[in-house]
Amino acid sequence: MYLHGRNVLKEILKFPSGNLKIKHILFSDQKNVSPELDQLKKSCIKKGYRVEETSPIKLQNLSHEKKHQGVVIDLKEFPYADFERLLETAGAKAGFSIALLDMVQDPHNLGAIIRTAVAAGIGGLVITEKSSTKVTPAVIKVSTGLAFRLPISIVTNMVRAIEELKKAGFWVYAASMEGTPYYQVNFSKKTAIILGNEGKGIRKLVKTNADYVISIPMESGVDSLNVSASAAILFFELRKQLWGGE
């Protein structure tokens, strides 16, 4: 996949290079575009990435984007995190929290949720293999590159993932239209929050397997919030409860 833009490259440069399958990083061959770009190029070479130069038109064609900011990254695949590994990481940390997305389909929503999750300090994200948008270039763009800062796992069976989370000591909350108002919930334990599909919400079987169903009370006559708005409200409630006193 072709990614573009300086923010995305900066996030990639922070990522452990051995774990990223980068074919090459293409820079604009125009001279003196910006000192920042020259500096980024040096950092890429230092990290051992294969750097090439090409025309701005070529960069535009590859990224399908005029605002490529002089750089296009050719990444073989997004570095998904192993779910078991994510649970192990979580085991050692107090106040670790995970978000699970049950068939979220809109790349704009996934990108927005990733950006908000990182800002709120959520430790990991789990998405379903079936009927979900994966981490595409559009998702990475909307996340402002922050997708590289968040461990994101794909699971084939969400119900089994919930069972494993419970075994690992997580309290699992399903966000729905009914349920306990989110601000009455005490999120002081290790927390997993499930959010559902844009149209249908969380699947019934998935919801049944959660420990609690929680809701965001809203104005009467309004059907639902956008899933990325719900995520922002819940993730930051969690953050406030965990870190608000500090």
Added chain:
Amino acid sequence: MYLHGRNVLKEILKFPSGNLKIKHILFSDQKNVSPELDQLKKSCIKKGYRVEETSPIKLQNLSHEKKHQGVVIDLKEFPYADFERLLETAGAKAGFSIALLDMVQDPHNLGAIIRTAVAAGIGGLVITEKSSTKVTPAVIKVSTGLAFRLPISIVTNMVRAIEELKKAGFWVYAASMEGTPYYQVNFSKKTAIILGNEGKGIRKLVKTNADYVISIPMESGVDSLNVSASAAILFFELRKQLWGGE
């Protein structure tokens, strides 16, 4: 402007018809598309709107959208609310709150903010005449038609609008990177919350004129939230403080 979709039409049907400049409402001329569509057509006629039938292809061409759901509305202009009128409405109500957007430019953000504002029970929205996206068909679509439920005013001078809000008894809060954490603020009075441009935030002069600067504390190393995520967090904090006990 051409709007489309059944949710948008349903919102339009709830709107006082005398205040909407609708040229005509175009329905698909295919028979038996859905009972819902037939019912909507009857409601339009009852409301006194000019209804016409045309081909699905024509609907697609007008709306630039395949998923027009069999209906396209030809609206002369979005019915903006008068700012002075909005203040008068606000005067009579306890817990009335207004959001002000200082040069928000992305239609997707404005639509998302409108949807969240209505869900949170925000009473009105103010946008700037200069350098703002206005309420376009794209904005109305992202708002799921809820733009018609929220009084939205355009002002030429945001600083003067803030002065008038203060005179009308509002406490004015500017959302920024620094400032008091939002959850330490007591939003029990009439509240106005200002959110800023996607890249630059709130203009300095606008911020200086607010009563308080508030912030959403976030993970270190993250620059900012998307403005629609910030709006969701702040609007629902406000709602919780105003109505959380009920």
